[in-house]
Amino acid sequence: MAGVIARRRRNQRAFRWVVFVVLGVFFLLPLAAMVEFSARDSQTWPLLVNWPKLSDTYPDLADGIVASLEQAGLTAVLMLVLLVPTAIWVRLRLPRLRRTVEFLCLLPLTIPAIVLVVGLAPVYAWVTYFLGDSSSTLVFAYTILVLPYAYRAIDAGLSAIDVRTLAEASRSLGAGWSTVIVRVVLPNIRSAVLSAAFLTVALVLGEYTIASLLNRTNLQVSIALLGKSSATMSVAVSLAALLLAFALLLLLSLAGRSRKDSK
Amino acid sequence: MPEKALAAPRRKPRGTALLGAVPFFGYVAIFLIVPTLVVVIGAFAGTDGAVSSANVEALTNGYLLDAFGRSIVLSAVSALVGAVLGALLAYALVTASGLVRRIATSAAGVLAQFGGVTLAFAFLATIGLSGFVTVWLHDHLSIDLYANGVWLFELPGLILVYTYFQIPLMVIVFLPALDGVRPQWREATESLGGSTWQYWTRVAGPLLAPAFLGSTLLLFANAFSAYATAAALVSQGSPIIPLQIRGALTSEVVLGQQNVGKAMALGMVVVVAVVMGLYSLLERRTAKWLG
Numbered sequence: 001m002a003g004v005i006a007r008r009r010r011n012q013r014a015f016r017w018v019v020f021v022v023l024g025v026f027f028l029l030p031l032a033a034m035v036e037f038s039a040r041d042s043q044t045w046p047l048l049v050n051w052p053k054l055s056d057t058y059p060d061l062a063d064g065i066v067a068s069l070e071q072a073g074l075t076a077v078l079m080l081v082l083l084v085p086t087a088i089w090v091r092l093r094l095p096r097l098r099r100t101v102e103f104l105c106l107l108p109l110t111i112p113a114i115v116l117v118v119g120l121a122p123v124y125a126w127v128t129y130f131l132g133d134s135s136s137t138l139v140f141a142y143t144i145l146v147l148p149y150a151y152r153a154i155d156a157g158l159s160a161i162d163v164r165t166l167a168e169a170s171r172s173l174g175a176g177w178s179t180v181i182v183r184v185v186l187p188n189i190r191s192a193v194l195s196a197a198f199l200t201v202a203l204v205l206g207e208y209t210i211a212s213l214l215n216r217t218n219l220q221v222s223i224a225l226l227g228k229s230s231a232t233m234s235v236a237v238s239l240a241a242l243l244l245a246f247a248l249l250l251l252l253s254l255a256g257r258s259r260k261d262s263k
Numbered sequence: 264m265p266e267k268a269l270a271a272p273r274r275k276p277r278g279t280a281l282l283g284a285v286p287f288f289g290y291v292a293i294f295l296i297v298p299t300l301v302v303v304i305g306a307f308a309g310t311d312g313a314v315s316s317a318n319v320e321a322l323t324n325g326y327l328l329d330a331f332g333r334s335i336v337l338s339a340v341s342a343l344v345g346a347v348l349g350a351l352l353a354y355a356l357v358t359a360s361g362l363v364r365r366i367a368t369s370a371a372g373v374l375a376q377f378g379g380v381t382l383a384f385a386f387l388a389t390i391g392l393s394g395f396v397t398v399w400l401h402d403h404l405s406i407d408l409y410a411n412g413v414w415l416f417e418l419p420g421l422i423l424v425y426t427y428f429q430i431p432l433m434v435i436v437f438l439p440a441l442d443g444v445r446p447q448w449r450e451a452t453e454s455l456g457g458s459t460w461q462y463w464t465r466v467a468g469p470l471l472a473p474a475f476l477g478s479t480l481l482l483f484a485n486a487f488s489a490y491a492t493a494a495a496l497v498s499q500g501s502p503i504i505p506l507q508i509r510g511a512l513t514s515e516v517v518l519g520q521q522n523v524g525k526a527m528a529l530g531m532v533v534v535v536a537v538v539m540g541l542y543s544l545l546e547r548r549t550a551k552w553l554g
Contacts, residue, residue: 004453012358019355023348023430027374030385030427033395037388086287093280101284104291110539111299112488114505115528118305118512119298144294177283208379208491213512220380224495227384235388238381249373 031239038236048236058230061237064222067135071218072204075142076197079150082143084193087154088185091163105151108144113209116141124214135216142204149203150196157192161185198252202245302532305525318526327507327523331530334487334503337418341425342482348426349433349482350475356434357441368438371431378428379491386424386496390415416497424492429482436481440474443553470552477545484538488531504531 038044047054055062083105090101108116120141127137163185170184186193208220219241227234309315321327356364390396390408400406414420444467452462490505501507504527511524 008459016355016359019351023352026430027370027427029396030382030389033389034385036395082287082290086284089280089283094284097284101287104288104295107295110484110532110535111295112490112505112531112535114488114490114508115302115531116295116298118508118524118528119301120294121512122301123294123297140294144291147291147295202376206376206379206381208494212494213509220491223384224380227380227387227495231387231393235384238384242377242381242385245376246373249376250369 031242034235034239034242038232038239041232044232044236047233048240058226058233060217061222061226061233064217064219064225067217068205068219070136071138071142071207072201074136074139075146075204076200078139078143079146079200080193080197083147083150083154083196084186084189085181087151087158088163088181091158092167092180102151102155105147107148109148113145113207114213116144117210117213120210120214133216135211135218138207138211138214138216138218141210141214142200142207145207145210146200146203149199153192153196153199154189157189158185160192161188195252198248202248202252205241205245205248302525302528305522306529308522318522319529321523322526322530327504327527330501330504330507333418334505335534337421337425337503338483338486341422341429341486342479344422344426345429345433345482346437346475346479349430349478350437352430353434353437353441356438368434371434374431375428375435377431378489380495382424382427382492383495386415386420386427416499418502421493421496421503424496425486425489428492429486432482432485433478436478437474440471440478440549440553443549444470473545473548474553477542477549480538480542480545484535484542487538488535 047057051062086101090097124137124141127140131137166184166188167180170180175184205219207218208224211218212221212224219237223234223237223241226237306318307314307316309317322331352367356367359367386394388394392409392413397408400408409415415423448466448470449462452466457465488505490509493503493506494509497506501510508524508527508531511527
């Protein structure tokens with residue numbers, strides 16, 4: 001019996017090595033190739049960290065970067081303002097609506113972004129009419145896009161605490177509903193709110209479909225445009241954007257893990 | 264008990280409580296429900312505003328049917344390849360040490376989100392016409408990757424690129440099922456004289472089958488609704504349905520064809536909804552067997 005187990009362990013180790021090496025090459029090769037490709041022109045990387053010169057040489061790219069940062073920040077704010085009070089309110093006062101809210105929040109998962117764009121085009125005709133065609137108006141669509149992820153993060157945070165008891169305790173001490181939400185419940189779901197905001201930023205920085213088809217600009221749209229004129233530069237910017245998104249998401253998943261471990 | 268605590272607010276008029284949910288429902292109505300209705304109603308609206316099935320019938324046109332077929336082939340093949348390789352990787356992670364597993368699952372979480380323009384450019388830098396691997400193979404082994412035509416911008420290339428985000432997604436969704444397999448089951452098989460082959464085909468295989476099928480369906484839906492990667496990679500022609508929708512949105516539309524884009528969009532929603540429905544059925548079975 002001991003011999004069988006030892007042999008199985010050896011087999012498993014060999015299997016593990018084969019899988020890790022083969023898939024490791026598959027996953028790392030494109031990243032390595034991006035490094036090599038973007039380094040073919042020695043001017044590329046110095047230019048990328050020199051913002052004044054970059055915005056001079058590639059004004060479209062600079063516009064895209066600024067637009068994406070704006071969209072990411074605004075979407076995170078709008079998502080939090082819309083979702084956090086609603087999620088708390090529904091739990092406290094409208095428990096019957098909880099399933100409806102959950103359903104609506106998860107609905108965008110079954111509607112591909114390309115389909116959403118088809119339906120959003122007429123809605124955005126009105127948005128353009130009232131608010132102009134600035135790229136920041138994409139925030140409305142992006143908030144819908146991040147709803148499923150943000151909702152799950154916030155809902156998990158709310159499930160982990162006893163919202164009702166907290167609310168009743170503070171109400172009995174004379175707090176109004178806004179105080180309950182902002183000063184009692186919110187601080188208790190800080191980490192959930194933070195991870196929802198992180199996910200939002202990462203998703204918005206990677207969005208291309210809606211921005212390009214509604215004729216607005218952001219980072220991804222400008223990278224795609226750049227790819228037509230300067231391949232090296234576009235690969236370098238892709239790599240930089242990718243590393244930023246990796247860092248954001250890795251930070252998020254490690255933070256989430258250490259929170260679970262410390263419990 | 265909570266029921267009693269609920270009684271106090273319930274005596275108040277419900278209207279004020281409902282007011283608190285108005286901003287959320289209003290917002291979702293404008294930016295999610297209205298667009299969905301635009302697609303559904305538009306798909307059945309004729310040019311004169313009357314109800315018509317012409318748009319949906321247009322889907323059976325040769326080139327649109329082909330695009331749907333290619334979309335399904337692309338999603339199915341990339342889902343199958345991703346599911347098999349992802350399951351192998353997930354199994355390797357289950358047998359690995361805790362640290363390796365933690366790093367790999369974090370990386371999978373990140374890579375599963377990696378799609379779109381940047382992924383397309385990553386593959387252009389790798390096996391594009393002047394990509395790293397293409398050039399290296401040509402210079403060192405004198406192998407021409409594209410001797411039989413440039414396949415990167417066609418279906419085989421899309422399948423390869425999609426696999427890059429399908430494998431990590433499979434790892435994420437399949438790992439919990441593998442964790443549900445108890446070592447005692449293997450020990451029981453062995454103590455009854457079963458071989459490794461019998462264990463996998465008679466015990467673990469059937470137990471994991473619903474989870475594997477369900478995950479594959481999820482991967483299918485994921486590939487089917489992907490747009491950005493294909494859009495950045497394929498600039499000429501519209502081999503798959505999301506790119507056909509791009510064409511319908513951006514180019515001058517033929518008179519009487521304005522709503523065909525909406526019919527295509529509706530078709531995509533129907534496919535995704537059916538696949539996701541099957542997925543949740545299988546998910547329930549998985550929860551029962553491996554929960």
